[in-house]
Amino acid sequence: MDQSVPPGRVRGICIPPCSKSYAQRALAASLLAEGTSRLHNIEFCDDTRSAIRCIEALGARVRRTGERTLEIDGGLSPAGDRLYVGQSGLSTRLFTPIASLCDTPIGVVGEGPLLHRSFRTMIRTLRALGVRVHDRNDHLPLHIQGPIRGGEVQIEGLVSSQFITGLLLALPIAEEETTIHVPHVISTPYIDITIDTAERFGIEILHKDYKEFYVAGGQRYRPAEFEIESDWSAAAFLLVAGAVAGEVTIRNLSVLSRQADTAVMTALVRAGASVIDEGDTITVAHRPLQAFSFDATQCPGLFPALAALAASAEGTSVIKGTSRLENKEGNRAESIREEYAKLGIEVDLDEEDTMKIRGGRIRGGHVHSHDDHRIAMSLAVAALNADTPVVIENPACVAKSFPDFFERLESLRTAE
Ligand SMILES: O=C(O)C1=C[C@@H](OP(=O)(O)O)[C@@H](O)[C@H](O)C1
Numbered sequence: 001m002d003q004s005v006p007p008g009r010v011r012g013i014c015i016p017p018c019s020k021s022y023a024q025r026a027l028a029a030s031l032l033a034e035g036t037s038r039l040h041n042i043e044f045c046d047d048t049r050s051a052i053r054c055i056e057a058l059g060a061r062v063r064r065t066g067e068r069t070l071e072i073d074g075g076l077s078p079a080g081d082r083l084y085v086g087q088s089g090l091s092t093r094l095f096t097p098i099a100s101l102c103d104t105p106i107g108v109v110g111e112g113p114l115l116h117r118s119f120r121t122m123i124r125t126l127r128a129l130g131v132r133v134h135d136r137n138d139h140l141p142l143h144i145q146g147p148i149r150g151g152e153v154q155i156e157g158l159v160s161s162q163f164i165t166g167l168l169l170a171l172p173i174a175e176e177e178t179t180i181h182v183p184h185v186i187s188t189p190y191i192d193i194t195i196d197t198a199e200r201f202g203i204e205i206l207h208k209d210y211k212e213f214y215v216a217g218g219q220r221y222r223p224a225e226f227e228i229e230s231d232w233s234a235a236a237f238l239l240v241a242g243a244v245a246g247e248v249t250i251r252n253l254s255v256l257s258r259q260a261d262t263a264v265m266t267a268l269v270r271a272g273a274s275v276i277d278e279g280d281t282i283t284v285a286h287r288p289l290q291a292f293s294f295d296a297t298q299c300p301g302l303f304p305a306l307a308a309l310a311a312s313a314e315g316t317s318v319i320k321g322t323s324r325l326e327n328k329e330g331n332r333a334e335s336i337r338e339e340y341a342k343l344g345i346e347v348d349l350d351e352e353d354t355m356k357i358r359g360g361r362i363r364g365g366h367v368h369s370h371d372d373h374r375i376a377m378s379l380a381v382a383a384l385n386a387d388t389p390v391v392i393e394n395p396a397c398v399a400k401s402f403p404d405f406f407e408r409l410e411s412l413r414t415a416e
């Protein structure tokens, strides 16, 4: 069913969902820890559910002991021969290396846009570390058989940091030590949250300026009590909604987080929004917005929220890092260009790796999510300032990261 988002004002308080990046990592670490871990403040979007299915398939026992608490008995011991990763790029890149710690043959299958995403670098590197991999031209489904060896490996042509994350979480329990050379690393804040999560489960990962990673083999994950923090990637849409159409206060969110998408605060300030940070509460309010420049190379997940901000700002905003979007759900840069054009907003993509968005009058109309949760949320936020309602086809894809996004946005509406 389509989702119609009428123009209007927003005002209110919201708590965003938990970070699916932290949740998936903590689930992986709980699988690898012998003993019982407890994850608090966990919520269940599609990607988190995919990770839960994967750890169960790999031997974990998962119990829900509270509305937002999971108790997990860890221990890597594959229960079947198939990992179902849903639409999650991160679950694929986490659990394929983890499954390859065993010598059991395992199939890795997914669905939807994930089937069009390339896993070339991951496949090549796993082979270099002794894993047998059958693939469909660099795409899912995969058939793998470990065990993965430690050793020394160089990763070229890295399109996603997620694969480094997968190796960093798997390799501490390989027998040998590993050195990973990454000449051109990207999305480094995501690597920081990987190292942070591992550390909280007793694992040490060392690196030199993200170019060389050293992982000692034979380490042991210790079970942990782990509080999952709120998701800056989801909160970014609500904060931008405040900036373009009223005032939104987000609770339980700290700028001291290691998450990449805290950077949305810089873009909001540059655009001229009012931003008040009170520790774990952030309020963003509308002011006349001007065009801004922003480099999103290390935080590519912010592009869709920034597109909604730029569409409501006076002048042409310039956002760098579009090449980072090619291997997401479809080509996100193209999806943004195509759908914003339907709303009368011109988006140029150039050879210089930048997106230029000319803000101005936003028309209502029919748009498509491209089955991409972040495109659907971006268009919904832009709709707040449109002349007439924006009707979004296939809005259900928001379930990947933020299942009740539309309900929460509606709950913020005000007649003022
Ligand atoms: O590790 C993670 O949780 C993620 C890493 C990033 O991927 P890339 O390294 O491909 O940018 C990010 O864009 C994605 O949404 C989540």
Ligand SMILES: C=C(OP(=O)(O)O)C(=O)O
Binding pocket: 047, 087, 088, 089, 090, 091, 301, 328, 329, 374, 401
């Ligand atoms: C692309 C995303 O996630 P993943 O790569 O894990 O599928 C996302 O959350 O926007």
